[in-house]
Amino acid sequence: MLQYVVKRVLLMIPTMIAISIIVFTIIQLPPGNYLESYIAELQAQGESVDPQKIAFLREYYGLDKPLVEQYLRWAAGMLRGDFGYSFEFNMPVTKVVGDRMFLTIIVSFVTILFTWAVAFPIGIYSATHQYSWGDYGLSFLGFLGIAIPNFMLALVIMYVANVVFGTSIGGLMSPEYIGKPWSWDKVKSVLEHSWIPVVVIGTSGTAGMIRRLRANLLDELQKAYVVTARAKGLPPRKVLRKYPLRMALNFFISDIGSLLPHIISGAEITAVVLSLPTTGPMLLNALKSQDMYLAGSFLMFLAFLIVVGVLVSDLALVALDPRIRLQGGVAR
Amino acid sequence: MSTIELPAPAARDADHFVSTDPFDPASATQLTPEQERFYLASQWKLMWWKFKLHRVAVVSGIVLLLMYGSTLVTEILAPYNLQTRNTDFIYASPQRVHLFHDQHFVGPFVYAQKKALDMDTLRREYTEDRSQPHPLRFFCYGDPYRFWGMIDMSVHVVCPAPGSTLFLLGTDRLGRDVLSRILYGARISLTIGLLGIAISFALGLVIGGLAGYYGGWVDMTVQRIIEVIRSFPELPLWMALSAVLPVTWSPILIYFGITAILAMLDWTGLARAVRSKLLALREEDYTTAARLMGAKPSRIIGRHLLPGFMSHLIASATLSIPGMILGETALSFLGIGLRPPITSWGVLLNEAQNINVVALYPWLMLPVVPVIVVILAFNFFGDGLRDAADPYR
């Protein structure tokens, strides 16, 4: 077991290196660089920039150095904990990301809970009542969540919430609470606003989870020991609870691996539409304006999170399910 | 074979029943006609029977067939051409089809729309002019087009009365019929899914197959690559890759570029499934037998191993198509996918993505309906396929 853990952790290293190279390449691929985007944008609004200043900035930020050197500088910096400098905000990346990370984690966490809470009962019902109208109906609802494009749903819900409930448009709280210390009113305002992104992002995750849970549970229910238990006269619910459900619970842990990237990236579009102060809009803007270090470092961080998440879920699965350990492999 | 004499029944009652009928080996395996059909049926027949059990899947399959079929004859189905615009009817609301005018049955018709300009709110207001019905014409001559780029025709399934308009789903800001645009948009959106799946299927099959069959360091490398790709948040990767597409490319090339990008991030799921199945199946006896008999790896994989789980693969592939279609809409939303003048559902939805539409012209959001229908249909269809894929359960 220990050998397995060590092996997996060591394997993470080449993965991360590969990811960093890919991230850097991708960010550099679009033509131009931050300064050119910046100038172009000012031009578009009718402002002009002093060419002297541009030349100064170009040299200062090292945008005129060869790419390999820029990459090595960045990679070395990250190992030291220096995630680079954001051109757009004129400050270190860590300061820019700061607060937003906290809110992102909260929103993601609540969304995952929501997804579990919805998918679990639906998945079980679907598996035990296969091909019934209940099965179809609930699956329909789940698929509906995935079928409606997030951005459209977010915009419509937001508008309706504003007209019907008077919830202010966009953001995670009413404007007057921004920057103020936490109070009961602020919490209420956050709850009032956050149900929209949670519902929008959550509904698109439930369908996948329902389907996977249903498939796993069906597999278990076909197994010989269930038939034996039923034949021996155990009431159906007890049968369900005592054996296959335990297997299905494993599934929650293992599914984090596929749920996590979905939640994080699915959240991005919704966050843009709803103008949430999370990391999604920040990342997208950074990519658009080629704010190299902000985008690159943050992408690396996200990738790191996901790799670690998958690793943890794999290890947890191995710990929970003795069959995997004994057979020496991870069945999926 | 001569009959065998059984010993005489014992005097007392036997504990168990023994038949005194002569023993005929051939009699044990008498099958009813249904059973015979079942055991003699081919794999695909079995799958079809199991599939039919899933009623919703069958319905979905029919729906999909109809939708894809419609892309072949879009020009005939749509009341107007893609480019047709009517600047007198900008942001017109959908026209209702009536059957009765003044209590008389007239057949399907619409009323003309009267336009009024509200100069205070700068809004165009349309009201029905109930004085005269404008009956719809069926199988009539309307906007001319080139059918499949070759034949000049102008037949349409339904057209407005001469001099009148037929905006069943309203018009947009240039006076273009929304229904026609949705029908034309289907061509791009539906085929992106298919093309993308084809590419991703091929990639997944080849890479997963190699990893599963050879194992060892090939397997290790492929697994790492898969892990790297899966660790990426999709959206930023799409953004970055789309930014790479040279903007000087023609719309068609960009379209292919987008499908390739969507596919490149999608093959990992399939590759993992292929790999794990192959890892299991290659230990089977028939694989060993084939190998001992001198078959090449490609023949073993292609002829012996793959058919064993091809059905699973097809089911998985089908379930990935909705992801592609949604991916296209997401890319359009971010402004990096397809753009006007190409018309796809994603482009239409992106144009509807603003507060004016939600508050004032909600019919412009209708392209979301076919998106939902297609995705639901694919999901149910794929579910049915997957359930049917293992008929021996």
Place this chain on the structure above:
Amino acid sequence: MNALIVRTAALLALLPLLAGPAVGAEEPPNIAAAVAAGQLPPLTARLPRVPLVFEAPRSDWTLGRYGGEVRTLMAKDRDIRMMVVYGYSRLVGYDEQLRLTPDILEKVDNVDSRIFTLHLRPGHKWSDGKPFTAEDFRYYWDDVAHNKDLSPFGLPQALLVNGHAPKFEVLNETTVRFTWQEPNPMFLPALAAPSPLYIYRPAHYLRQFHAHYAGVEKANALAVEAGSRSWAGLHQKKDEQFRFDNPDLPTLEPWKNTTPLPSTRFVLERNPYFHRVDSTGRQLPYIDRIIVGITDDKLIPAKAGAGDVDLQVRYLRFDNYTFLKQSEKRNQYHVRLWEKALGSQIALYPNLNAEDAEWRKLMRDVRFRRALSLGINRHEVNEVVYFGLGRESSNTILQRSALFRPEFRAAWTKFDVKAANALLDSIGLTRRDAAGLRLLPDGRPMELVIDTSGESTEETDVLELIRDSWRQLGIAMFSRPSQREVFRKRVFSGKSMMSVWSGLSNGIPTPDMSPGELAPTTQEQLQWPMWGQYYEQNRKGGEAPTSPDVVELVKLFEEWRNSGSADEREKIWLRMLTINANEVYTIGIVTRALQPVVVRDNLRNVPVEGIYSWDPGAYFGMYHPDTFWIDTAGRR
């Protein structure tokens, strides 16, 4: 006798009012407590000895009352610089009649547009209470502009005339002088620009970051601590007066940014040392606080419609008008429509420096350009896109400018397909292919590709409409959406044969403003990027103009720069406008586009009808937001 006593008493009573505006005026309530507690000096000590007295600019302007805050929205942290634009506190500024008047400066002596003597206001202080004097100008000149580390690339362009720098002298504590050898008529407009030329710095604050004053080691240590590469980098970072991102940097604007980046909500507080007062002697601004919220730009119209703003213009588009109008009563605001100062809302730019030889020849042929212009159905565009509220026009200045002549607007704008076809025939493009498209002399069908920056559906729509009418001329038009940087590169390099962008950015010029947009003066001009580059880089890049009319335009521009008399400048302007109208170097479509402005019902002194212009005008700047006030008592 009684009468005499009464008269004297009356005179004595009136004396305080006569003595000067600063006597007896009230303190703004939100700092009155701080003044009483001694944290801030009293009004007379905070104002310059001769503050700027603001007189009523229009009939519907009223004296205001103190108090309140104004909420507005922007889309990016960077947009906080807009508050420097709106605040519009400049050395000299434009008033509503577009006259250049001293603002921060008390007086400007201008000899021949060559020698500028700038008189500061004695007693004028920065927002932190430290004096604003000629030292701040000297610091800029000696320690910033001429410092090798801070300005490795030399003086800003606007200070150079034909490459020559001026002579700078400090005459006394409140007077400085700039002297050039040749006239520099761009100097004052540059000081009055929305993004101005800053020739002064808060020296007392910046000295701590400058190696010369703080010592190289200390300055570098500070830099390293703050994460900058060198002291020059840190100095530069702290010094961004326009970016407005340093809450510690003193300013002369009416409101000061107190929130560091990044943030989703910026609070700008009153500057207690602001140099303007109203005619009763009360210090401006009236409004205590400005709140700038940052939100996604697509949401801003929605939030404005929901009543989340008190004043909003940026990121609102004409097609949001109906939606905004609908929610007016419910959310207690009203929407005004201001006129945009663009010469044409959307204009086409044939690239006279196109790479392709055939197309280049055509673009340089005036008959071709005129034909294209005649082939546009401007009426349809106006009806469809602008609700009929625009004005069909070529890309020229607006009617309200004194330089306007009707023939400029009407030149080649009539929709006449026959005449256009005749012009094209006269060029010799008479061969057509099977589909009816004209053929270029080398046999290729005329497929005109217009590059767009891909950002606005408005451009796409207008192009759709034009496509059909040009088809009647036998020209197939394709639009190619792209991204902004790529779009610019393509135009500059000549790969693009035609592009689309907004028209003249200054549609309301006076003869004293630069006619640079009418001649090739910069690479940024999409119709002749290489000719412009030639001028901009002093003949070291690009190509020399060859068309005789363009050469004349450059000559005229030079004459304007060197001219001494207002009459002469006006003549030059008119001549340049005439050439541009006749030659149709850019094809304008519709002008007088409208810009919605959302104003809360109780916010006063925002003009009902205004012009929305970047330079001159600084958007709101020209209308003095420091005199806007919130009327809590009255009704609309």
